Amino acid sequence: MSYQTTFKAALFGLAALGFSGVAASADQLADIKAAGKIVTATDMHYAPFDMLKNGTYEGMTKDLFDGVAKELGVEPVYQDIPWTAELPGLEVKKFDIVIAPVTITPERLDRYTFTLPIADATVSLVKAAGNKDIGKPEDIKGKTVGVQQGTAQFKQLQAYGDKLGGVTVKEYGTTDEAYADLAAGRLDAVAGSLPNLTYLVKERGETFALLEPASFGEPTYFAWVLRKGDESASFAKAIDDALLKMTDDGQIKAIQEKWLGTYTELPREVPGQK
Known part of the structure; x- marks a missing residue:
């Protein structure tokens, strides 16, 4: 077998191994x-x-x-x-x-x-249980609302706030941090998905309450x-x-x-x- 033939065979073998590897890792x-x-x-x-x-x-x-x-x-x-x-x-x-x-x-x-x-995942709002100033979603106009950063709920809240004429949006790394500030009176409301906020109120109804209606925007x-x-x-x-x-x-x-x-x-x- 000539050097050229051997070299071509080696290249073919490497190519076959390469294609085999791609196929094996493509699923x-x-x-x-x-x-x-x-x-x-x-x-x-x-x-x-x-x-x-x-x-x-x-x-x-x-x-x-x-x-x-x-x-x-x-x-x-x-x-x-x-x-x-x-x-x-x-x-x-x-x-x-x-x-x-x-x-x-x-x-x-x-x-x-x-x-x-x-x-x-429909975006919704929760408030402090004793807050009488907010009842329905439109009432967050001019208020400060917390939301987890980088979420679709954040974008929907921003758009809704613009439609209302202005809402101060405060971002948080986790929802737990937002809930803590809401409970401490540093926020007027928190935006999140309906399941998350429903569970929060179910577990801590003495501290938090859903707005009525809680949700806004598209499902x-x-x-x-x-x-x-x-x-x-x-x-x-x-x-x-x-x-x-x-x-x-x-x-x-x-x-x-x-x-x-x-x-x-x-x-x-x-x-x-x-």
């Missing part, structure tokens, strides 16, 4: 099943979805994702990551999926793959987020199939009622996803 679900685990990211300070109680992770998200991971036959690995670092971390493949409840928006749909909705939904592209397609479908199965057999209804005290039927497809 995220296959990689996850081979590893036997799903590495997740969430913010464990977002009750009732994600909470740390005496150092133990619990909440609606965990119950839902435990069920999904069981359907997929793998173990979930839960990581507590600040919300503002979650989507950037997903993009550079620090974890497989963001399971913090992420509001589905047109802008995010262009950049990420969303699972089926896991909960209602929106929470979902989980994967990277965009063909690599994640089978992974997203497997999660959606698991969620539909859990819906049809009553698991999701039981989980919602456990954490929210009520059940909301959710879309069986991703709203707005093409």
Whole structure:
């Protein structure tokens, strides 16, 4: 065999290995099943979805994702990551999926793959229980309202405030910080998703109260987020199939009622996803 023939054969072998490697790593679900685990990211300070109680992770998200991971036959690995670092971390493949409840928006749909909705995310308002100056959403005009930074609720609050003629928006790293300032009288209200605020009032009704009506703006939904592209397609479908199965057999209804005290039927497809 000549040197030239040997060299060509070596190049062909390297190319074959390269293509083989791409094929092997192009299916995220296959990689996850081979590893036997799903590495997740969430913010464990977002009750009732994600909470740390005496150092133990619990909440609606965990119950839902435990069920999904069981359907997929793998173990979930839960990581507590600040919300503002979650989507950037997903993009550079620090974890497989963001399971913090992420509001589905047109802008995010262009950049990420969303699972089926896991909960209602319609923006709502809560006040201190003894506050008689605010009753309905329009009453926040000229007031100071807290909201978690980087959220869809923040953008909706800003837009609503502009429509009303002015609202001072104060951003917080976590909702717990916003609730603390509301309880201390440093805020007039806090904006957040309806499930979060419903749970807050359920647990601390002596301190907080929902506005009537609590919600404003267009109905929106929470979902989980994967990277965009063909690599994640089978992974997203497997999660959606698991969620539909859990819906049809009553698991999701039981989980919602456990954490929210009520059940909301959710879309069986991703709203707005093409």
